[in-house]
Amino acid sequence: MIDPEPIRFIDAEGAYAPSATAAEYASELESVGESDFREWYRQMVATRAFDTECTHLQRQGQLALWVPSVGQEGCQVGLAGALEPRDHVFPAYREHLVARARGVGFLQVAAQFRGLTHGGWDVTDPANGNFHLYTLVLGAQTQHATGYALGQLLDAKRREGDGALDAGEAGTPTGEATMVFFGDGTTSQGEASEALVFAASYQTPEVFVVQNNRWAISVPVARQSRTPLYRRGLGFGIRSAQIDGNDPLAAYAVGRRFLREARAGGGPGYIEALTYRIGAHTTSDDPTRYRAEGELEEWQRKDPILRLEAHLRSLGVPDDFFETARREADAEAKQVRDAILSLPEPEADSMFANVYSEPHPRIEEQREWLERYEASFEGAE
Ligand SMILES: Cc1ncc(C[n+]2csc(CCOP(=O)(O)OP(=O)(O)O)c2C)c(N)n1
Ligand SMILES: [Mg+2]
Structure with missing residues (x-):
């Protein structure tokens, strides 16, 4: 089997240069333009600044651990943009940008790594933007997501039976969908395969997203899988696509298409986003012990923030936009820093x-x- 080129709209230099595989998704981009791309850029730099601040906080003994998402902001911003508020999201532990986009807020994320919650986000708001808990047990979230999506399907069927299915936006039936994030290494967990079996059998309204950042701590993806990961989805009879994960437009277009098809009763989708973990696995890890310097430099040049910046500049966006975005990002990160240090410790019995x-x-x-x-x-x- 010859693998097609990953789906890409903007290339590493930020030029609009769609791959042949992108053509069938191009219509999804009709709903977004420069102002959305500016907003995506702001979200990406805000996440980068937050990530840097949290790494410092951990080094200063203020967080127990930090899990950086540096390098993965491109696919996260496009996929977050493709979601509707009513959708449900099941993250792994590195989806900080998505958390903020769903309204959970960086402070809640940092609070968890300071040990100030027993796992919940804002307990005064159980919905939390339908952004479920971070899951450190690899793969568990794939089953939570499939179970949830099965429930969404059964709820929709029940409403249909009552004749009360609302008219949806833009001619599509309403209905929620579920998106679940996991990593390349997690595809080796039995749970991830089981979730695909059930999703395919029941045709759940669900999009599986593998952020293939090339590493599972110190184990390279090539050791875990002899085939590209998007083919795992195909093997289960699930429509699957491999995207350039550092291109937010590709993530948005394919995410939106798969979510819409899932909502409309078309069953699950599977996206492999090719990206790279520029940082360490966590602050407890030292990647210099196992990865080659040249590989990191190559991916630093492909940084999704630089790519979107280059694209915005090609559209004529001026310097001061980028300066303001970075200044606002730093101010937000500083706010998190100030706030986290004065958050009260919970009473021990609050765990009950x-x-x-x-x-x-x-x-x-x-x-x-x-x-x-x-x-x-x-x-x-
Ligand atoms: C069930 C289980 N096994 C092992 C671990 C230890 N562990 C934590 S992260 C990780 C690597 C995960 O790699 P990947 O799925 O590629 O996600 P990434 O961290 O790269 O985002 C491992 C083995 C765990 N948390 N849960
Ligand atoms: Mg990985």
Whole structure:
């Protein structure tokens, strides 16, 4: 099998130069233009500044760990742009840009890495932009997503049965869709394959997104898969596409097409976004021990922020736009820094709140145990 060229609209120099494979998705770009691209650029530089700030905070002992997303902002911004507010998103742990785009906010993300929550985002807003929790257990989110999408499908069927399916936007039936993010290494987890089996069997309204950043900590993608990853989707009978993951336009166009088809009853889609993890796996990792310097330099030149900047400049966007975007990004990162250091530590027993909607004897028992344990230190030196 000869693999087609990855889908791309703007090349590494920022020129509009669609690949042959992009043609069938070009109509998706009719709904976006320069003002959207400017907004995408702002989101990307805001995420980059936040990432840098969080790395510093971790180094200063203020965060337990940090997971950088540097280099992956291109596919994230395009896919976030393709989502509708009613859709549900199941992230892995590196989707900071998507979190912010869904309204979760950088402070919530940083708070989790400071150990200030037991896993939830803003507990006063259970919906959180339909952006589900970060999932560090590789692949678990693929099954959560498929289960959720199955529920979306059954809800839609029930509404249809009642004759109450609303008229949708632009002639498509309404309905939510689900998007799930995972990494190249995670495709080797059994869960990821099981999720594809169920998604294909039930034709769930779901888009699987593999951010192929070439590495699973120190293991290169070539060792985990002898075939390009988009072909995994094809093997399950799921329409699949490989995109240039550093081109936000490609991510937007293919994401939007697959989401719309999923909403319209066309079943799941699978996107492999070819990108690169420019940073370390986490702040606990030292990539200089396992990857060649030249590889990093090559991908630094393909930085998605530089690419979108070059494209915007080719459209005539002036210097001051970029300067303002960077200044605003730095100010937002500084705000997060100031705010995170003064966020209160939660009461230890808050971990028992919101586990069940009603009082539960096991939880009550555990809460009482903790109370007694804490009390045992009273009066101790
Ligand atoms: C079930 C499970 N096995 C192993 C790990 C340890 N682990 C954490 S991240 C990671 C690599 C994941 O690589 P990939 O899926 O490519 O995602 P990336 O971190 O590159 O975004 C591993 C092995 C884990 N968190 N969960
Ligand atoms: Mg990876």
